[in-house]
Amino acid sequence: MGIRENLEQVRETVCRAAKQAGRNPDDVRLIAVSKTKPIEMVLEAAKWGMADFGENRPQELAEKFPQIENVRWHLIGQLQRNKVKYIIDKASLIHSLDTVSLAEEIEKRAAGIEKIQEVLVQVNMTGEETKSGISPENAIEFCNAVSKLSHLRVCGLMTISAASYSETENRKVFEGLRKLSEKIADEKIPGVSMEELSMGMTQDYEAAILEGATMVRVGTGIFGTRTVRL
Numbered sequence: 001m002g003i004r005e006n007l008e009q010v011r012e013t014v015c016r017a018a019k020q021a022g023r024n025p026d027d028v029r030l031i032a033v034s035k036t037k038p039i040e041m042v043l044e045a046a047k048w049g050m051a052d053f054g055e056n057r058p059q060e061l062a063e064k065f066p067q068i069e070n071v072r073w074h075l076i077g078q079l080q081r082n083k084v085k086y087i088i089d090k091a092s093l094i095h096s097l098d099t100v101s102l103a104e105e106i107e108k109r110a111a112g113i114e115k116i117q118e119v120l121v122q123v124n125m126t127g128e129e130t131k132s133g134i135s136p137e138n139a140i141e142f143c144n145a146v147s148k149l150s151h152l153r154v155c156g157l158m159t160i161s162a163a164s165y166s167e168t169e170n171r172k173v174f175e176g177l178r179k180l181s182e183k184i185a186d187e188k189i190p191g192v193s194m195e196e197l198s199m200g201m202t203q204d205y206e207a208a209i210l211e212g213a214t215m216v217r218v219g220t221g222i223f224g225t226r227t228v229r230l
């Protein structure tokens, strides 16, 4: 199937899941994850109305950025401190903030270009050791620390469920992230808002929407399978 048909199907599923949850489908932003895919496919998706694209490698985001206008770029993968400089003027939203030292580097680089960088805090809800993200127990303390940085704005949380999980297990993970964001919101930390929940990929975005996702990150479902593994 082509990108147009895939997009139609994904959008339909987003709508159906949102309605099933009693939510407005417009409150779920679809992010097309274009990692490893050529710019032609990004341009094609943009032609069919996509305005948000996700990349997990800073260099790839930086490379694609100048080749298309009027879209927003999301950095969704692990970000090393020494790569922040490549994307600071390009990323609308960084989904993968998970250390204070990374936050400090973003603060420094954002201040340098007089930008306030919007970020999401990545939380490891599955406890897998190979996965990045702060642990849920540290989330409030982490948000408090980051709130002191004036060129960073925390807008919510992000998580990745486990590939091996069943639908029920995915729902639990996503419910856990939503409850955590409510708990953080109750703290009323200055400069920290919990408006966004970035959760759900091709295999589990319906479950994520049912649990309150405001952003879903769909790659394979839109662009087809990747031959390069990332």
Ligand SMILES: *Cc1c(COP(=O)(O)O)cnc(C)c1O
Pocket (backbone or CB within 6 Å): 033, 035, 056, 076, 077, 160, 200, 201, 202, 203, 217, 218, 219, 220, 221
């Ligand atoms: C690759 C990736 C996605 C998209 O994965 P698909 O299974 O292709 O939809 C979403 N989020 C992150 C963080 C990713 O790295």
